[in-house]
Amino acid sequence: MSSRGLQSLLGIGLAGVLFVAIVLLSNTLLQGFRIDLTSDRLYSISDETQQVLAGIDEPITLTFYFSHDESEGVPYVREYARRVSELLESYEARSTGRIRVRQVDPRPLSEARERAEQHELQPVPAGDGKEIFLGLSGTNQVGDSEVIEFFEPERERFLEYDLTRLIWSLKNPDPPRIGLLSGLEMTESMDPTTGERHPQWAVLDRIEDIAEIEPLRHPQDEIDEDLDALLVAHPEGYDDRTFYAIDQYLMRGGRVLMFADPVVDAQSGMREEEGQLVERISSSDPGPLLSGWGIELDLGQALADPRSGMVVQTQEGGRDVHPGLMRIQRDGMERDDPITAMIEQVVVASPGSIGVTDDGPQMQPLLRSAESAGRVAREYFVGFESPWEITRGLQPDGERHVIGARFGGAIRSAYPEGTPEEAEVDPAAHRDSGDGGELVLFADADLLTDQTWIRAQRGRSGPVRTPFAGNGDMIANAVEQLVGGELLGGIRARGTSARPFTRVQALEREAVERHRETQRELQTELQETEERVESLRAGGEDAVGGAILSDEQRAQLEEARERRGELRAELRRVEQRLDAEIDALGARLKFLNIVAVPLLVAVGASGVFLVRRRRQRRHQQRAT
DSSP, X not given: OOHHHHHHHHHHHHHHHHHHHHHHHHHHHSTTOOOOOSTTOTTOOOXXXXXXXXXXXXXXXXXXXXXXXXXXXXXXHXXXXXXXXXXXXXXXXXXXXXXXXXXXXXXXXXXXHHHHHHTTOOOEEEETTEEEOEEXXXXXXXXXXXXXXXXXXXXXXXXXXXXXXXXXXXXXXXXXXXXEEESSOOSOEEOTTTOOEXXXXXXXXXXXXXXXXXXXXXXXXXXXXXXXXXXXXXXXXOOHHHHHHHHHHHHXXXXXXXXXXXXXXXXXXXXXXXXXXXXXXXXXXXXXXXXXXXXXXOTTEEEEOGGGEEEEEOTTSOEEEEEEEEEEEGGGBOTTSTTTTTOOEEEEESOOOEEEOTTOOEEEEEEEOXXXXXXXXXXXXXXXXXXXXXXXXXXXXXXXXXXXXXXXSEEEOSOXXXXXXXXXXXXXXXXXXXXXXXXXXXXXXXXXXXXXXXXXXXXXXXXXXXXXXXXXXXXXXXXXXXXXXXXXXXXXXXXXXXOOOHHHXXXXXXXXXXXXXXXXXXXXXXXXXXXXXHHHHHHHHHHTTTTOOOHHHHHHHHHHHHHHHHHHHHHHHHHHHHHHHHHHHHHHHHHIIIIIHHHHHHHXXXXXXXXXXXXXXXXXXXXX
């Protein structure tokens, strides 16, 4: 073998050895390292999560239960399970041994399935008698456990938040403490006149799943800084001592959840005082707090909206729309905040409208009214015979009023001149501003009451409370965010791995809009025609004992029936044209993706090949 051939073999051998060495070295030094090039940073862990992982003192074991075999044929579940698994692996790699991840398949009749059921993980049916587990259990060294019963793909934006919250709970096994200052009878009580026991409100049951509640009495000179959060519900009758204590708690980095309401329906209406019925309006009084913090809330007016109003039963036994009892649905909620992201509906009663001054704190709206809502003087909300009377003072302004919001950043004290004389605290400890505290404010206290979101029914063992709105979930989410502090509060919604074709969706919306007006006109005329048919038929029956129609009535009835058939046929044709237009759009896009784009790439590549080939020939001709 020539020396040149030997050198080539040695070079190949050295290259192979170098390649193996680089692979082994990278597996050791770059374990868990990855580059996230997705637009929403889907596979990156936030700084807040890394702080939680770095603060783990004792090992935490996470067991991911996924029915791999049972999910065959359900691709979107398998894809989401892969997403959860990859994120768990990232947590394990970043925790430097403080988190151990186990992945098991809870097959039927296996020990893994028994453990999943012991942890109360919830499978979902997948057809043919199959059930899919897609959940997580976590345990710490002292035996505390936390679970995610099922990873819902709809919550993908909050996947990191859910995982970090679980780890944070295992890292801090002692339940957080939340102080309660309330002008409402929220806790369990006894009616002295009837001896009837009133259970505590359902919203407190939800909060107790997260934190220990410590009721506080006013006046308060100072609020314990060790409280993880403070809930202030309908402040009324407080003095400067209590207001100052709340202010300084927030200035020192505390977290406050407040409900201030222009009309507290639960305490308003006709009341008997000194043997006479008087009309009473109960309104919250936050004193100097909100205005001093730079937050605007007009407690002299409340919002009403006939289009969003709930149907209620009147005193006469009929039914009417209550414009002040408003439904806030998904389009009125902030979708990128864990407090409201997964809530379908919240019911509020005569809420206020929140704003900020020019030098006020940063505001992140959580709940907004519809544009059809307007301000009404609070006097309209009591003493009416029909709730529809509220609309007499309604003046919609086309604005989407903020009903709930977060406030953060630098918040100035509501007591810029220092400690009030009534407060028995050290004036030297006064703080003029606070950075790190957080306030969540709702301009409605009635959303806490059972009546706005709970339907009570009698059961065998007592009353059964069934929620028809998400008020309790929203308040529990707010408490969870606040007691989690800056770390959990700083983890906002991420993107989703699903990448929708936004242009396709826009084109579909345009197609629907083009046909919507025609559909509405046809449906309106069809409804009127059907009512006419029924009216003619009923009129004939009333006139002649239900047996005979006059010739004129018979002709009108026949004409109405023919028109009804024509309208139904035309409506079907409009819907068919719409479907055909959307199908044609899909066909064009498929053609572009499957044929046109690859063909364009092929033509471009052929062109580049031919140009290079010509250049090579020219070079060869010049060389010869």
